[in-house]
Amino acid sequence: MQCAPVRRQTSAILCSACSALVPAHPSLLARRIWHARSDQRTRASSSATTAFPAGVRISRNSSAHLSGAIRRSEAALLTPGTRALIEQGYIAQSASGLWTLLTPALRILQKIERIIDEEMIALGADKVAMPALLKQSLWQRSGRYKPGATNRELLQVHDRKGQHWILGPTHEEEITELVGQRTLTHKSLPLRYYQIGRKYRDEARPRGGLLRSKEFVMKDLYSFDSSVESATITYEAVLGAYKRIFDRLDLTRHGIVMARADSGEIGGSLSHEWHLLHASGEDDVQLCSACQYAANVEFGDKDAGQSECPSCGSGRLTTERAIEVGHTFFLGTRYSEPLGLKFHDADNTQKHVQMGCYGIGTTRLLGVMAELYLKDQRFVWPKHLAPFSLAVLPVNNELDDLTATLLHRYHALGQGRVDKNDIVVNRDYQTDLRKRTAQTAVLGSPTTLIVRDCDADRLDMSVVRSDGVVEVRARSANEIDAALLDLVNAV
Amino acid sequence: MQCAPVRRQTSAILCSACSALVPAHPSLLARRIWHARSDQRTRASSSATTAFPAGVRISRNSSAHLSGAIRRSEAALLTPGTRALIEQGYIAQSASGLWTLLTPALRILQKIERIIDEEMIALGADKVAMPALLKQSLWQRSGRYKPGATNRELLQVHDRKGQHWILGPTHEEEITELVGQRTLTHKSLPLRYYQIGRKYRDEARPRGGLLRSKEFVMKDLYSFDSSVESATITYEAVLGAYKRIFDRLDLTRHGIVMARADSGEIGGSLSHEWHLLHASGEDDVQLCSACQYAANVEFGDKDAGQSECPSCGSGRLTTERAIEVGHTFFLGTRYSEPLGLKFHDADNTQKHVQMGCYGIGTTRLLGVMAELYLKDQRFVWPKHLAPFSLAVLPVNNELDDLTATLLHRYHALGQGRVDKNDIVVNRDYQTDLRKRTAQTAVLGSPTTLIVRDCDADRLDMSVVRSDGVVEVRARSANEIDAALLDLVNAV
Helix, strand or coil: CCCCEEEECCCEEEECCCCCEEECCHHHHHHHHHCHHHHHHCCCCCCCCCCCCCCCEEECCHHHHCCCCCCHHHHCCCCHHHHHHHHCCCEEEEECCEEEECHHHHHHHHHHHHHHHHHHHHCCCEECECCCEEEHHHHHHHCCCCCCCCCCCCEEEECCCCCEEEECCCCHHHHHHHHCCCCCECCCCCEEEEEEEEEECCCCCCECHHHECCEEEEEEEEEEECCHHHHHHHHHHHHHHHHHHHHHCCCHHHCEEEEECCCCCCCCCEEEEEEEECCCCCEEEEEECCCCCEEECCCCCCCCCCCECCCCCCCEEEEEEEEEEEEEEEEECCCCCCCCCEEECCCCCEEECEEEEEEEEHHHHHHHHHHHCEECCEECCCCCCCCCCEEEEECCHHHHHHHHHHHHHHHHHHCCCCCHHHEEEECCCCCCHHHHHHHHHCCCCCEEEEEEEECCCCEEEEEEECCEEEEEEECCHHHHHHHHHHHHHHC | CCCCEEEECCCCEEECCCCCEECCCHHHHHHHHHCHHHHHHCCCCCCCCCCCCCCCEEECCHHHHCCCCCCHHHHCCCCHHHHHHHHCCCEEEEECCEEEECHHHHHHHHHHHHHHHHHHHHCCCEECECCCEEEHHHHHHHCCCCCCCCCCCCEEEECCCCCEEEECCCCHHHHHHHHCCCCCECCCCCEEEEEEEEEECCCCCCECHHHECCEEEEEEEEEEECCHHHHHHHHHHHHHHHHHHHHHCCCHHHCEEEEECCCHHHCCCEEEEEEEECCCCCEEEEEECCCCCEEECCCCCCCCCCCECCCCCCCEEEEEEEEEEEEEEEEECCCCCCCCCEEECCCCCEEECEEEEEEEEHHHHHHHHHHHCEECCEECCCHHHCCCCEEEEECCHHHHHHHHHHHHHHHHHHCCCCCHHHEEEECCCCCCHHHHHHHHHCCCCCEEEEEEEECCCCEEEEEEECCEEEEEEECCHHHHHHHHHHHHHHC
16 A cells, blocks of 8 residues: 555645655654644644544543442452452442453453463364353253252343243353254364353352452363364363463463362363462462472362372472462263264264363453552553553643654554554543543553653653653654654563 | 574574564575475475464364254245355354354454444543343333333343342443442543443344344443533534444445434434345335435334425435444433432532433344345455455465465565464365365455465465456565565555
8 A cells, every 4th residue: 555645734744544654854753743832832722633543542531430439348358459450440340249341451351362362273273152141951951950959150041932041151062062063073073162251150259359250251162072082182282272371471470280170060070270379369279399289179188187299199288279260171071972962983983072171261360460460559560461551641732742643653663563552642631640640550551651841952751661761852853763663662 | 572583494594583484595485485395295294394373363174164054944034144154154053043153253243343443442432341230220220120011122130149130232221320430520521431242132033143133242332421512512423433433344335324213212312223225124214315314214204105305395205124233322311310320510510411322233233244245155245354354275285384484474574564363274184175265265355375286496376366366476585575565465
């Protein structure tokens, strides 16, 4: 695509096609910027005439408006991370165990999901989105719904035709039925499907904000293999993907353990829980001092006196509090038998498919991260997981136009490396600068660009990074470009 | 970030940091490519040793496995677009009115949502995600839930504690309560929030696949203003955003009309429906031959004999079938009064907030697009909305390694313009080429790269575009680069 200069301004041309600022000559770019302020003064309106690049988020504090309301009755029960998420405008409570995610939380969740998507694609899994409304009749066939029993954790729905539905906590039955819609042969297998979406559980005691809620977001993966051997290879491949996911989420260094676990309601013959060791957890995990052995105490020998490792025999066991962030199950034929999912094998016989299922709670991960990254009442998110990688704070509305121009230039210099959706500009000019600085700080961005006053001789910018503040005073177009390019490389 | 060459291969270096192929010299790159085939032959495994760029989707036909199962009882009721979506592996039926979205459908939906996100950001709206489970008590206060009445379109849930919930069809009550959690002044307003998520409606007669289902995805926006004047400005701004959204979705040229409509259950004093004129629609819209007047027949004068335009008085009215794809409501104080949402105005009085709500059904849009873009049993999606902008088909597994190398080079040459998630490679080598070509064709990609055989003298590629086939035979590294750069510019 050719650039098509259409908007002539005093001394610079803004390309309507690629949004790059095209100066006729570098010195003219400088004049354009220096003159921004005096241009601005002659205008009645404070809105920018140079539009901000499309996709850049303009914050007028509407997200912050939803911050801070904590029910007094629950305040004492909240973990420090949850309390900060509420007070700083990341989440808002709708009811016990039900939360609204606000923009900063959604941004982090999106970055978590992108990492999971990439690892699922690398695993050869296809993304799907199944309904949350599941047929109760199918759950009766699998044996997970027992008529007459309490089924207390299941949220149930009855429709106008008298049909019964379950709000899905997981989707084993549904995906098994879907895969069985067409004839399967050994050549069709293995198959792997995953989704990232809302799940439902009627928690008796919701707690810790996103750590245990009634409606939450989960990544659930389901695998279909022709033999136990092949299913074991799949299981190992998923364990590898999980390790990479927790590495990339920067959680490994905080102590992620893979613990043998009970298969519980979901069933199957082999199961591992993925735990983050943390005082706010609800689970107890036994760890060996000598080898890699780890097990949920519910799974291990429950004799409280036992302190010798059942795996290596030499290490001593200690018990630590932990938060479950993932669970992997080798299901075998737990679902394929009752639901009749078979494939035609090479030896001309029909066999039941070997299945696995694998979950990661993404909203719970966000809750865990809130506990881990809260320092002195401020979130210090890992650089690649912060809601916005660059926060921009023009100190007053007269710098609006200049800031928009700088961001266009920043984007052009980035040559595709700048994600405009990852930039937020605070333009809440009705609020005083101290409060606006605080609004920007709660986002925990690794880099904040403060655009200060400028006069005919220089432009003042401060670049606030996790590791300190960089003051920039640029006098020429070349100096401005150099400063912006530094920023591109830092973000 | 500096490139960090770590994987030395015969004659090219793959950077572990940026995934670019770094040849020591252009002629070496050519040798690397020419020798890929003979390298491959010496290996037992057919899997690529040159990994495909991270994020590129490798299709082994698992999505296609879920295609094609149509319940015979419903086959006759399906629209042509829905039938093709099912047969070609875009959606699969879970139950009446309940659908699973498969990878190609999710990709299109993601592109629709990105356009909506950008226009909502431009409107200054903050993205949130409210729970689907809503308190029935709040709906009683607003008057939308009437105890004792049938409330037939609402799906209801009773939990273990005997509390009653509604699976949200829209979220007016919920967002009103959230905004009221903190004190509002005239300076806090206007506020605008939106979300994109699952909605629920107990349809008596689900039909047309995604056109009318029980569980669907909707963008819903809510606005809060201090006066009718300000709320009117907001309403006009949203109409502008809707026009841009339908333009960018390429729907305007198919006939989108904004029609005066009844406010129905949701309430308020002014309402517009956005309709796509189409024979498969369920609504009837009256259009004037002379002016822009359009109205749902349910809203207009229902006298069937009337054929004179009530707006201009001179045009004649005709009635056309249409599909509703959006609905905008000026709500006034319909919700703020019963739920007590007030703000402190500049004149020191408390006033009720003026609200608006605005929906676009995104899964329904996908259903509409399926009806519009099906030509001769093949989907021909608009270039920017196709599931993948580039489909890659190596004709046999011996070309795997070469194809991976080409895609690394393609990505490097793109300098940030290539979205790796937008590329799919068909590696379903167990299936014959004719079927694989068909698998690739159903994705409706604007560009397909077929990598054919190569020998020591040349590389054969075919680039299949909507407007024809381009054959490329390249002999040198420079020629290959030129061909790939052409592809970057075409995609």
